[in-house]
Structure formats: structure tokens, C-alpha cells
Amino acid sequence: MNIAIDIGTCNTQVATKNKGVIISEPSVITYDTYTNSIIAVGDMAYKTIGKTPERVKATFPMVDGAVSASELMENMIRIFIEKGCRKRISMPKIITAVPGGITEVEKRAIVNAISSYGVRSVYLIETPKASAIGAGLDILSGEGKLVADLGGGTADIAVLSLGGVSSGISIKKAGNEMDKNIIKYMKNHYNLSIGQQMAEQCKKEIGAVKFVDADKTFIMKGRDMVSGLPKAIEVRKSQLIPIYQRTMLEIIRGIVDVLENTPPELNGDILKSGIVFTGGLSKIEGLKELVKDYIRNLKITIASEPELCTIKGIVKASQYINKVDNNKGHEINPLLAVY
Numbered sequence: 001m002n003i004a005i006d007i008g009t010c011n012t013q014v015a016t017k018n019k020g021v022i023i024s025e026p027s028v029i030t031y032d033t034y035t036n037s038i039i040a041v042g043d044m045a046y047k048t049i050g051k052t053p054e055r056v057k058a059t060f061p062m063v064d065g066a067v068s069a070s071e072l073m074e075n076m077i078r079i080f081i082e083k084g085c086r087k088r089i090s091m092p093k094i095i096t097a098v099p100g101g102i103t104e105v106e107k108r109a110i111v112n113a114i115s116s117y118g119v120r121s122v123y124l125i126e127t128p129k130a131s132a133i134g135a136g137l138d139i140l141s142g143e144g145k146l147v148a149d150l151g152g153g154t155a156d157i158a159v160l161s162l163g164g165v166s167s168g169i170s171i172k173k174a175g176n177e178m179d180k181n182i183i184k185y186m187k188n189h190y191n192l193s194i195g196q197q198m199a200e201q202c203k204k205e206i207g208a209v210k211f212v213d214a215d216k217t218f219i220m221k222g223r224d225m226v227s228g229l230p231k232a233i234e235v236r237k238s239q240l241i242p243i244y245q246r247t248m249l250e251i252i253r254g255i256v257d258v259l260e261n262t263p264p265e266l267n268g269d270i271l272k273s274g275i276v277f278t279g280g281l282s283k284i285e286g287l288k289e290l291v292k293d294y295i296r297n298l299k300i301t302i303a304s305e306p307e308l309c310t311i312k313g314i315v316k317a318s319q320y321i322n323k324v325d326n327n328k329g330h331e332i333n334p335l336l337a338v339y
């Protein structure tokens with residue numbers, strides 16, 4: 001059996017070819033620090049963030065696209081696979097995505113965490129390739145395609161051609177950094193200490209990188225840092241735009257850098273096909289409009305269900321597993337490596 005898994009900094013998806021996406025939950029695990037026993041994983045664990053008693057900790061085992069807590073990661077993967085498949089799967093082949101430009105050590109850490117499940121082999125594909133396939137792009141043709149996958153911890157930008165990455169960059173700044181900047185802003189301007197979940201909820205509800213629609217408000221709830229008492233402050237979408245914009249402008253600068261390092265022939269192709277955005281953060285309001293201000297002559301497309309493009313692409317790429325197994329390595333295929 002082949003299982004596709006996308007372990008993101010914020011969210012993890014598990015899918016199979018026949019059933020499609022069977023798990024899509026936050027990459028969070030809550031555990032007892034005294035006994036090391038697991039208390040909750042995924043949706044349930046996300047609800048515990050910031051609310052746990054002293055001996056209990058809620059952790060994201062993947063930070064900025066790299067494993068930060070290997071044992072917790074192994075447990076999270078096992079629980080997600082068994083929950084999604086409703087049983088323990090014996091020796092599956094697992095295919096997963098890794099950020100572009102990942103080091104050999106980081107790659108090994110992901111492979112080891114997955115292998116601890118007891119697998120036949122682990123196949124890797126770079127995230128921008130998987131998300132481009134999931135967005136419906138033909139990346140095996142010689143025509144260059146530019147894809148930007150904007151997630152929680154990383155923004156993966158790549159020009160793809162003939163199944164490979166021609167030029168690319170992985171920026172460790174995306175949705176999580178926006179949330180951190182909002183937490184800082186609320187502290188500095190209102191003496192209000194808010195949690196990570198509140199900041200993310202605000203971004204999903206009223207977050208925008210350019211003003212394109214009516215102004216909206218959001219009630220931030222937290223703790224007054226002077227009195228120590230609970231406090232709520234109403235913020236406007238328009239006042240937060242400069243904060244969200246700061247991170248997005250760095251990502252746009254990254255896209256321009258990638259274009260500058262792309263061979264002229266592929267730049268000609270991209271003039272035709274434009275930029276395709278995938279990943280959950282692509283849903284932020286005003287993205288198309290802001291990118292247009294800086295990269296005027298390219299068509300901009302936000303993929304449909306952008307947060308699911310990577311997992312859909314991993315499932316589609318699993319058709320190449322047999323080619324790799326049968327040693328048809330000379331044929332073009334998008335897989336990066338097999339362990």
C-alpha cells in the first residue's frame with residue numbers, strides 16, 4: 001500500500017490514491033512531560049495550545065520545515081496514519097514532500113521519523129514540485145513553470161522544468177511569522193498579551209496584505225500586561241495590513257530573486273504561464289493585488305484549495321514509485337530520492 005503524507009509546519013495531511021485525503025489536521029501533539037504519555041494529537045491538541053497545565057506541553061514537532069522533536073514527530077505520524085487508515089498498515093511505501101534546499105541532515109531526520117513506523121521505503125519529492133503537480137501544472141514538459149507555495153513556516157519558490165527545479169529558494173518566513181508580528185504589535189500598542197491561536201484566527205478572518213475590500217474588525221482577547229486582567233481590544237483590518245505586508249514583501253523579493261536567477265529561455269515560458277500560488281497562506285486577502293504592484297507583467301493564479309495542493313501532488317507523484325523501483329531511473333520523474 002502507498003501512503004502519501006505532507007507533514008507541514010502548521011498542518012499535516014495523509015492521503016491514499018483510492019480514498020483521497022483522509023487526514024487534514026494541525027501538526028500539534030500534546031503530551032505529559034513527566035510520563036511522556038501522549039494526551040492529544042491534531043485538532044484536539046491544537047485546542048490545548050496555551051491552555052495546558054505546567055506538566056503538560058503542546059508542541060509543533062516540525063519547525064520551519066525541519067524536525068524539531070523527533071520522538072514526538074514519530075508518534076504524531078503513527079497516530080495520524082492509523083487514524084486515517086483505521087488500522088495499523090503493514091510495511092507501506094510512504095511518499096512525502098520536503099522543502100526545497102533541505103540539507104542532507106534535515107532530510108534524514110524526516111526519513112527516520114517516518115521509517116520508525118515500519119515502512120518498506122520512503123520516497124521524497126520537493127514541496128514546490130508536489131504543489132505544482134497538485135495545482136494541475138505539467139512540470140515534466142520543457143516549458144518552465146513558476147510556483148510559490150506559501151505555508152506556515154516556509155515559502156517555497158521554484159522554477160520547474162523537465163521534472164526538476166531550475167532555480168528556487170526556500171524562505172523561512174510565512175504565516176507563522178505574520179502571527180508572531182501581530183502578537184508583538186498587540187503587546188507594543190495595547191499592552192495586550194495574546195496567544196498564537198488568537199493571532200492565527202485574526203489572520204484567517206481579517207488578514208490582508210493589500211486593501212481590496214471593505215474594512216472589517218476583529219476582537220482580540222488576551223491579558224492586560226499592566227493589570228494582569230483579561231481584556232478585549234477591537235482591531236481594524238486596515239490597521240494590520242502593514243504588518244502582514246512586511247512578511248509578504250520579503251516573499252515577493254524572493255520571487256524576484258528566483259526570476260533573476262532563471263535562464264532567459266525559461267523566463268520566456270513564465271511570461272506565458274505566470275506565477276501559480278499554492279499553500280494555505282495564498283488565501284490571504286490582497287495577495288494577487290500586492291504581487292501585481294511589484295511583478296507587473298506576469299499572470300497571477302491562486303490555485304483552488306491551495307492548502308491541499310501539496311498532498312494532492314504527492315498522491316499524483318506516487319505513480320512514479322514503480323518506475324523508481326523498476327530502476328527506470330533514466331526516464332524523467334519528479335521524485336527526489338528513495339530511502
Ligand SMILES: Nc1ncnc2c1ncn2[C@@H]1O[C@H](COP(=O)(O)OP(=O)(O)OP(=O)(O)O)[C@@H](O)[C@H]1O
Pocket residue numbers: 007008009010011012064065150151152153154155174175176200203204205207279280281282283284285306307
Ligand atoms: N484564509 C486564510 N487567510 C490567511 N492565512 C491562512 C488562511 N488559511 C490558512 N492560512 C495560513 O496558512 C498557513 C498554513 O498553510 P499550510 O497548511 O499550507 O502550511 P504548512 O504546510 O503547515 O506549512 P509549511 O509548508 O511551512 O511546512 C498558516 O499560517 C495559516 O494560518
